[in-house]
Amino acid sequence: MEKKSKELASRHAILIVHKDYDKIANLSLLFKEQGFYCLHVKSGLEAIKKFEAAEDVIKTLLIQEDSLPLNAYKTIDYIKTELDKSPYCVVLQESGGTEISGSHKIILIDRFFSLGEDMDSLFHDICEQVKNTFAEKPTNCSYSLGYLKEISDNSAEFIAESLQLFSTSVAKEIGDLYLKIKTGSYEDIRKIAHKIKPSFAMLENHKGVEICDQITYQAKDRELKNSIDDLYAEFNRIQHALKTDYPNLNL
């Protein structure tokens, strides 16, 4: 690990939750060797106490899937929704463990790791996370979940399903826009743009909303193709950001 990354790692604590230290000893050792500050607790409740103590230095949580009395999902849910913390969350599974498939659970989790699996990929992901944590946040975010959170009282399941709907329905409608350009059905194009405008608005993407308005009300027939290209580019920008932020959603 290069010197700069080691400096960042020293400011990035990893909390590992597992009842049996022997099973995660190698993992812990690997991170410590690379300069990370590694903590170990035995249960989800102890992990919550660590986060409650406002230990914002904990940027990554690795937690045993069937931790007792709170399992990994309940612990992560509590930390993210009740304590409003947002660590990078990895669920540790016994080798051959079954992956939980409910999207309301998956959205809170950044990845799964099977104990016994090659540690390189996990290590690589966490190093990337270190870089991201300390990287400057972009000022022009392509989307926001603020509205979806407001309308659903922060329901992770609703948000995950809405993002999937955005991905599938807007992709289909943009495909239709290109088909309509080919057939010269300009009024249909304006209707489709009008229909998908709220989808961009719900993700608080103002550029998408603006382009939909342009297509619906302002663009001349000959300008529609360029506006559709702009809308497609904006959709791809959102999709890329969503896929990066929620790799488990299969968007």
Added chain:
Amino acid sequence: MKKILVIEDNPMVIKSLQFKLTKDGYDVIIAPDGREALKLLKDATYDLILTDLNLPFVTGNELIAYVKENLPAIPIIVLSTSTQENIIMDAFNMGVEDFITKPFSPNELSLRVKRLLS
């Protein structure tokens, strides 16, 4: 339980309306277009209609005209992304009770629906 017919063709808006109105304690029935809505209106009774104006097959205005002529007791709230005054005025002139822009504010939706159903 009060029954609301939602006529809307954007799947994300449908999902959010269904989530919010169900949570508020209403029975929510969805029609993705005007033709399906007319069928549902002929088969059952509803306490409130929320409808988009730009609908496939049968337009929102045609649907409003049908309801006002045949089922005048059902109040209608129009859902639209449009803020163009002439479109809003046309809907009010046809007798709709209220108007909400999309995406809607959850509290505003609750209040407006409650007001018409109380």
